[in-house]
Amino acid sequence: xxxxxxxxxxxxxxxxxxxxxxxxxxxxxxxxxxxxxxxxxxxxxxxxxxxxxxxxx
Numbered sequence: 001x002x003x004x005x006x007x008x009x010x011x012x013x014x015x016x017x018x019x020x021x022x023x024x025x026x027x028x029x030x031x032x033x034x035x036x037x038x039x040x041x042x043x044x045x046x047x048x049x050x051x052x053x054x055x056x057x
Contacts (some may be wrong), residue, residue, distance in 0.1 A: 019025060
């Protein structure tokens with residue numbers, strides 16, 4: 001387990017940090033995070049409308 005943790009800390013994390021700091025990746029991440037509440041609200045509305053298709057209230 002220590003060998004795996006050393007690999008993550010010394011090899012993987014610096015590369016992942018370099019990718020995470022890329023301006024294009026940051027822009028995409030921020031865009032998705034801004035749209036996410038609307039996606040969640042639309043999903044809830046869709047889920048609530050499904051029983052109405054089978055039963056008339």
